[in-house]
Amino acid sequence: MSANTIDMPTEALSLKGERILLVGGAGFIGHHLALALRRAGAEVMVADSVLINNLVSLVVRRDIDPVRRALYQGFVLERFALMRDADVDMRVVDARNMYELSEVFNEFMPTKAVHLAAISSAVTANKAPALAYDLQITSLRNLLELCRLRQSETGQVVFFSSSTVYGDFENDWVDETVRPRPRGVYANAKYIGERMMREHERLYGIPYTIVRPSALYGIRCISQRVTQKFVENALMGKPSRLEGGGSGLLDFTHIDDLTDGLVRSMALPGGLSRTFNLTYGAARPVSELAAIIRDRFPDARFEEAPAAKEKPKRGTLRIDRAREFLGFTPKRDLSVGYAAYCDWYKAQWEKTAASLGQG
Template sequence: MTKVFITGGAGFVGSRVAKRFADQGDEVYIFDTFKQYLIPDPTVQPPNLLLRLKDFIDKIELIQGDTLNKDHLRRTLNRIKPDIIIHMAALPLAFMAIEHTEDAFQSILGSTVNFLEIVRDFEHPCRLVYTSSSMVYGNFVTDPVTEDSPKDPKEIYGSFKLSGEIVCRGYMKCYDMDVSIVRPSAVYGPYDANQRVLQKFISRALNGEPLKVDGDGSMRLDFTYVDDAAQAIFLAATHPKARGEVFNITRGKAQSLKEAIEIIQEEIPGVKAEFGPVPAYMPKRGTLDVTKARTLLGYDPEYDLKKGLKLYIEHLRHNPI
């Protein structure tokens, strides 16, 4: 039985990764602050984040903790002695990193160094999966971008994520550590509580409100359904060929905001859209090439945007997040 330690395991993507391991009978430990990154609003009832875990909470151990508290983290890891660590705990949104730079620095870089320092002293084998971001590429200079394409982040979040990659590679080479790196993009689906674009679109559409669109709708993103992202992270954590590698883990086909809106309009008739300026921090993006993940890991994304959005809309009709 494999022991799997997941930081941010109560989060949007982390909870789906945890479920994959729990469903196959592995020993799963979720380490989470249970902090929610939302703008405070006294008129809104905060969602119960444990809803993400309700179907398998009896199969896991929940540990409340902060990855920046190094002593607590070390004691916990030395007690569990995990075979796999999947590090997903961090400030999750690019626009928030700009406003909360110190929090972003600590939660992305500080926590990663804490793990590397602790794991380097392990006497047993352990793979560390570092969750990076497609924002490391900045403006895409090719479409699609491969893992070897130029990295030139345009904002704070991508800069810290790329810095984390560099630090991971340095520790890996210096101490012969088992590390793999994943780069997701535009993840969406049930139980997202961080107000990403498709969540906001669907929620407004279900409430009969116009959609607020950055730009004219032509912005293209490689939208990735949460279960596909979880599949790829699971493979990066378990496959022998993932050691020392970096993987794009997306749908592998960018589509425009306008296309997403048209799908929503098919499912929720009468939806209107209002267009505005594109935030200055937002890079020009497109498709991420997932050939490497397909070839080395057997990654096989299942959900195109139409299928994923239909499922997500149906979920939000009946659930708060």
């Protein structure tokens, strides 16, 4: 029996004896989580198709220049190497295929499973609705069915939802009691996934944890969100767009804070059958990102652009519930975490450009 308690720091929590399956675990969040779970003593198996926002998509993409292609491929290969060195097992599996997933599942017999498989960009998901629904919902259906059939073994399924389920914020903040009003393919697929999780708990007694992260940033991300785009533009000498003057709010969250919260949700009993916002817990205007960029890259340029009408109005995702049940305390303020990320990115960029003779 684990002696984990809510007042313990994350590094002291133990998941020893747990076998944790990460479906879609070779992506940005998945590989960081796999490493964090190994540090907590769990056995970890990753099942990933490596098709979406991963190795294969990088090779076939035409919209990036040679430096960025080499840089992203380097990040992805480093993910695999880090997982290999940490004894994370990995299988190339398309989780939409029940046969493929069940082979891994039945061999590994997870005590916990985490579902991350998705098109993880709302903009891309809206452009490919059939694929987006299929990847998220069919893979989740298969995972939940396997857990139902092996109910006595799998004690917890963690589902990666998103802050986008809230839709347009009516106030500056939301907590988990605010009724979701999802807009668009991505947010609706997440909301459908949440409902599948709750119904499986109600009908078949499979304990769940739903997490709603927001605006993540951190090393080895290739998703080209605003945090990455601003750095790349600065490095390429291109101007970045400041929509609405940078007044839009986002609850920027460092990947290490998120993985701390996830380890806590799996190690502590308060993580079971609840929905949590897992963010930094304080929204910041995009203009603050721009200020950090200007500090790290004095030549960086920004262009004012009108506010994007299609983007939902966002704000703070309050984390009082995660604090109460998980003792979750994010530690990486944007001013420190993002500045360190900028410096790391610049070093990686320069190394890659030099290796291509473009330094």
